[in-house]
Amino acid sequence: MPLLEPDKIFMGASEKPEYLLLPLANRHGLVTGATGTGKTVTLQVLAQGFSDAGVPVFCADIKGDLSGIAKAGVAKDSMLKRAEDIGFKDEYRFAACPTVFWDLFGQQGHPIRTTVSEMGPLLLSRLMGLNDTQEGVLNIAFRMADENGLLLLDLKDLRAMLGYLSDNSAAASRYGNVAKTSVGAIQRQLLILENQGGDAFFGEPALAIADIMRTTIDGRGIVNVLAADKLMAAPQLYATFLLWLMSELFEVLPEVGDPEKPRLVFFFDEAHLLFDDAPKALLSRIEQVVRLIRSKGVGVYFVSQNPLDVPDTVLGQLGNRVQHALRAYTPRDQKAVKVAAETFRPNPAFSTMEAITQLGVGEALVSTLEPKGVPSMVERTMIRPPSSQLGSITDEERRQIIAASPIGIAYDKTIDRESAYEVLGRQAGELTTTTAGPAPVPSGTDPAPAPAPAGGVDLGGILGSLLGTNTRRGERLTATQRVAREVTRTVTNRVAGQVAADIGKSIGGSMGSSVGRAIVRGVLGGILRR
Incomplete structure (x- = not known):
């Protein structure tokens, strides 16, 4: 019996083959495990499975080793033995995935940009760590920009709008008092954001959602890989970007219910960065997007070391689970093992809690949704070897892939059209001339x-x-x-x-x-x- 089937992704084998069903893949998922236990390989296997099934993928490459998905793998004894042990040897082939590289800073991939208006005051406040008063002032700035037809595209537009608001605070009095100290605090946070490279993220051309939902001529889904190694130095920017992207998808895509396969799948590595120190209002927004985006045909898969990194309200939305080994060295580790074990449907053949601490590299406890949407009984599974290269590609190989991508025509060159900065600057110049x-x-x-x-x-x-x-x-x-x-x-x-x-x-x-x-x-x- 062949292991590769059109409506399933073959993940590995336990006592039987273990699959992720494509019609239920938009019910989201979770991949957890300690460092070095095989989470990245599992992510690569799932991403390639979705791509082969014609589903576009967006994933963050934290360590740089996920870039190997763009290159066909080479035969290694360990990989061939793994394929033979799980009965996959005859069907195992090496192949690359069609890949597009992205980078918020435009260095290791095509630039990803959005406008200040599209980001909105809520996410910007989160990004800059503003308090309630400063967030209120930012909301007033956005409202006045809308009323005056001023485009907020990049950070200099927002800075100019805040300056205008400070000089004309009386005009905004109907929305509340605007203190110059609050405006100054926001301006300082904008400077910090700019110094962290955030200015490269805001501007045009803004990312069109359709460009991360593309397929090739032969029907394979494009794998969009975000270079995120430098984003680890700016975790707020990383988390806010991911939430913005999900929010945009939620706003743009129509309702489709439960399609035969997802329209797009997200893999969010280092998921704890999305939730750490997040205010209650933002956590509520994340929960809402994760819960409702399923009906848009989008699957979201969180990848993290510890299941405790994901809030319970979000954890309950994740139906497909892959748990690699956890080490119970500390009380918190022991709690994490217990939480992980309790989220699986028990298997009378073994103790789930004991198995989590005994798993070897490349092994995982797997439970996916069955045809009626019920979680399958947890199984101790040997994950299949990937068809693409393990580890990162070279800088030269990355440059060649970027140069050959048709996306570069649309995004590599910055556009700076007339917006709030130019309009307010011109008005200030006219006023000075008239006055003098x-x-x-x-x-x-x-x-x-x-x-x-x-x-x-x-x-x-x-x-x-x-x-x-x-x-x-x-x-x-x-x-x-x-x-x-x-x-x-x-x-x-x-x-x-x-x-x-x-x-x-x-x-x-x-x-x-x-x-x-x-x-x-x-x-x-x-x-x-x-």
Whole structure:
């Protein structure tokens, strides 16, 4: 009987073959175990299984060794023996997965970006560690940007918007008091975020969700590998990015119920970074997304050393479990072993709690969902060897894969279009120019008339007087006065030009046009001087 079946992922063998059923793979999962027990190999086996089944995958590569999924493996005695021991030798083949490399910093893969607006004030507050008051000020900044049609794309846009809010706090009074100290605290946190490389994450072109849900011409799912080794130095950025990505999928994808196979599968390595020190509101959001995103056809698999790293409210949503060995050296370790054992459906053939501490490298306790959605009885399983390379690829091999990827055309070049930074900067420049103006006229003298534009006369002085906008030079104009002055200038020039044209037509020829302009300048110029 063949072990590779179209609607299943062959994971390994116990007393029988162990499978992950594709129709139930969107019920999420958990892979746990101590360092060096084989979690990365299990992740690689599952990711390649999904890819072969036509399911796109997104996974974070914390240590760099998951990059080997992009290259076919080579025969090793240990791998061949493992395949023979589980009855997989005849079907075992070496193959690479179609892979796209991503990197928030744009160094080891294509850049991943999002805009400040898409991230939103809640996740940004989490990212910067803001208190409740500062989060409220950030929400006001977002609201005022929306009301004024100002795009918040990158960090300089947000910085400019906060500066505007600080200078115009009275305009935001209907939302609450805005203290300059709170704005200053947010600005300092933005600087810290920028120094950690966060400025590379915000901007355009923003990631299109469809680009991580691609398949190849022959129907295999693309494996998207996020280079996350440097993100470990900025765990808040890593956690916030992953939550943003799940939230975007939840917002964008339509409801599909339980499809024949997932539309996309996530593997979140070092899952504790997503939950450590997370405020209650954010944990509630994570739980909500994990619970509801299943109906969008998305499976989420958390990978961590300890099942205690995942909150109970999320743990209860994870139906497919793979538990590698845990070492019970400390009271916390012993508690983790007990928790892990209690989450499995018991097998009368052995003690689950004892087995967890006795598993060898490459062994795991496996329980997956059966056709009716019921967890299978836990089995002590030998995980199959992967078809792709174990360990990382070389830097040169990575560069070649990145260069050959069609995604680079869309994402490798940064776009900086007009947004809040440019608009607010231009408005500040116009205000400065209007306020300064030409040198003031000595007291008791009339200002010299402005020269008339070619082809007409500027009636701004006449109509401006009627509209109350004909102020002396050096006086500050209100916004309404500036708009009125521009309107009168435009209307005046058009009227004068039309009058000149009509006189010219009556006389005829180019000479008539010149005479027409001269008459208009003479008549209206005399009015202006009165």
